[in-house]
Amino acid sequence: MPSKRLSADYWDGWYAGKAATPLVGEVMNRHLGLPPDLLAGVLPAEAIPEITDELRLRPGAVLVDLACGRAGYGLMIARASGARLTGVDVSAQALGEAREQASRLGVEGASFRVGDLVATGLPDASADAVLCTDAIQFPDDPPAAYGEIRRVLRAGGSRVVLTCWEPVDRDDERLSARLRRVDLAAGLAGAGFTDIEVGQRPAWLDRERAVWEEAATIDPGDDPALASFHGEAVRSLEHLALIRRVLAVATAP
Numbered sequence: 001m002p003s004k005r006l007s008a009d010y011w012d013g014w015y016a017g018k019a020a021t022p023l024v025g026e027v028m029n030r031h032l033g034l035p036p037d038l039l040a041g042v043l044p045a046e047a048i049p050e051i052t053d054e055l056r057l058r059p060g061a062v063l064v065d066l067a068c069g070r071a072g073y074g075l076m077i078a079r080a081s082g083a084r085l086t087g088v089d090v091s092a093q094a095l096g097e098a099r100e101q102a103s104r105l106g107v108e109g110a111s112f113r114v115g116d117l118v119a120t121g122l123p124d125a126s127a128d129a130v131l132c133t134d135a136i137q138f139p140d141d142p143p144a145a146y147g148e149i150r151r152v153l154r155a156g157g158s159r160v161v162l163t164c165w166e167p168v169d170r171d172d173e174r175l176s177a178r179l180r181r182v183d184l185a186a187g188l189a190g191a192g193f194t195d196i197e198v199g200q201r202p203a204w205l206d207r208e209r210a211v212w213e214e215a216a217t218i219d220p221g222d223d224p225a226l227a228s229f230h231g232e233a234v235r236s237l238e239h240l241a242l243i244r245r246v247l248a249v250a251t252a253p
């Protein structure tokens with residue numbers, strides 16, 4: 001299955017639809033164990049403390065959340081650790097919601113900017129840690145995205161945490177070209193990271209499956225966000241056995 005490039009307009013519409021249809025977040029957060037009002041993605045609640053530990057943040061450290069969306073995960077981690085969050089995403093709509101969410105969650109000092117995973121606009125060596133959840137598959141030039149993460153991180157032990165899905169079989173054409181090429185270990189190694197560990201998280205996939213199973217039963221009527229949620233559920237249920245849920249951590253030497 002080929003992958004079409006998803007534009008900033010596409011993502012703005014995706015987030016605007018979710019904002020207009022609270023049922024999507026209600027179903028997701030209930031199965032993922034997240035607070036009902038958190039604007040987040042498909043990572044479950046138990047991922048948050050694990051990722052926080054792996055980022056090794058000190059209070060005041062700069063945490064960059066790349067392709068942050070509405071920044072639910074970055075904000076929870078910044079609040080728990082005392083880190084200062086910088087979120088970057090192509091969607092101005094998502095970043096508007098991220099700003100409101102930062103204020104609602106009482107996270108001070110968070111800032112957000114429009115930018116691309118391959119060109120964040122952040123200065124060299126300006127981050128103590130980088131987080132990128134469920135988005136490293138999107139750039140057309142994956143090595144450029146891994147290189148950008150390395151560029152913005154300070155050398156000498158800064159950490160990166162990525163979550164994504166990898167194909168069980170890279171040649172399986174039932175999966176999109178975008179997913180088939182995801183290789184977190186190779187991407188991180190190619191950008192010069194060390195201490196790379198990539199582990200599977202089947203329990204996260206179980207939580208995600210529960211989201212899609214309920215979403216697939218929803219009659220979307222003429223609501224475009226519900227139609228998108230329903231369609232994503234049907235496609236995802238066809239593919240869950242073909243992918244692995246993965247967490248990658250690494251160090252910038």
Ligand SMILES: C[S@@+](CC[C@H](N)C(=O)[O-])C[C@H]1O[C@@H](n2cnc3c(N)ncnc32)[C@H](O)[C@@H]1O
Pocket residue numbers: 011040041042043066067068069070071072073088089090091094115116117118132133134135138139
């Ligand atoms: C599946 S969402 C994940 C959002 C967030 N990280 C989370 O886990 O909730 C993918 C995000 O990647 C962003 N995105 C897609 N392509 C991007 C790119 N090339 N550069 C920056 N952000 C991108 C989208 O706008 C969207 O917010």
